[in-house]
Amino acid sequence: MSSAGSASRWTRAVDTPGTQAPASRAAPRRRRLWRPLEPVPATTRVLLGVAFFVLFVALWAGITFGGVVPPTFLADPWTMLVSGWRLLVQFDFLHDIGMTVWRVVGGFLIAAAVALPLGVAMGAYKPIEAFFEPFVSFARYLPASAFIPLLILWAGIGEAQKLAVIFIGSFFQLVLMIAVAVGNARRDLVEAAYTLGSTDATLVRRVLIPGAAPQIAEILRMVLGWAWTYVIVAELIGASSGIGHMITDSQALLATDQIIFGIIVIGLIGLVSDFAFKWFNRRLFPWAELGR
Template sequence: MPERALSAAPRPLRRARALAPLAPVSARSRWLLGLAFFAVFVAMWAFFTLGGFVSPTFLASPITMLSEGWLLFTEYDFLRDIGMTVWRVAGGFVLAAAVAVPLGIAMGAYKGVEAFFEPFISFCRYLPASAFIPLLILWVGIGEAQKVLVIFIGAVFQITLMVAVTVGGARRDLVEAAYTLGAGHRGIVTRVLIPGAAPEIAETLRLVLGWAWTYVIVAELIGSSSGIGHMITDSQTLLNTGQIIFGIITIGLIGLVSDFAFKALNQRLFAWGRVP
């Protein structure tokens, strides 16, 4: 039913349509529902902590968390920790994308390349990035290179395989049509496969960027003197759950902002891949 006709329909009918499986939700309703969940979550959190049902040692209240967060910014230079963590995520992720995207395109376009690399990459993608931390400390020390490489290892193999699957799933009719119009092998890759897969490749990078945030915290928990993960570790030794929760929420907010920015950029650069 068209949107104008749906808006003019009786209220019971509109409710039935809204509850139907796969029924679209307006942008305004989506925002309101999302904010409603956060409001309910914070209300339940405040009820159990401020009501004395949970000990502050195990879970700080929202008010205590905000107070500790203000203290982090005013007395403990938390902005520097945030900057260091963002820099590490960006460095490791960009490095992984620079290696994985061309390799994934080559694997998706050329089956010989895929046969050569896929067994090794499939094996490596099951290895947890955190398991490499002891080796990386031995190889490059506990400086920034170790943390960036943890993110690189955690992201590069995932991106490579996902890009390869995306490129390899190109429509055969478009490839055959390009050959009919006189395109060569290189033209098929540059004019058909890459443009067709570009929106999904960008979406893959957006998803893996979220995983990179989990890797950086693991890297910062060991041998780090700065970063959000380092702050969380210090707060844990002091049993300061307010600062721990504030650090976790900070990571979530930064990740959410980067996700929205990535999505907006993808829609602007690759408008042809947008679902109508």
């Protein structure tokens, strides 16, 4: 009997974990999506992103169609779409969009072309960093919009003034962030390069720049988004075209539908450019994705 009893207890001891095994194996699958730094599948990421926009538009429609907010203060989604279509078809809003995109790209490329070599030099050579960093740190806290009266006085209200606003708003941020990215190079790679007979110039060209290139690409992507805020500010004053000019005119007419449409157009262009930048960075630096 004691033998049979011990055998039955042994059977229960073996069978009990077996019955609970599916639940214990299923638990990590339920928690996997919510683990810190756990990657999200591409399909789930898209669905979650779309779900937010759907909920946002539904809330917007409920507030406006339900009469919670008067149309003078917030137009409903349908009125906004109708007004946006009218802007595109009747008022040549595509020209305004093209002018704004040209200003953003032009000012940003000029800023990047100057900031990239200076930032690399500051990150690689500490005397250059000591010379430039105090002024760059001082200037990057100055709002670009504060320079608009001076820039209008110096360059007028033409394209040069708007490009200068974007340049000022982007350049100093780029320089400092690029310098930090280059200066954070792995010391073991630097020592290994010197051990193998690398010169100072070769070290910068073959070790520091390639090592910081993925991070520099991400810096360019982020600062490009900031450039959009500067161009709208530049177009709010003394502009005869552009999305910011349309928003200013619509404000005078209390046309919130057109204002919202202009804001959404800016967001859509920024979203497309951001995805394009991410795709280009993945193709150019595929090894950087392996560490994420």
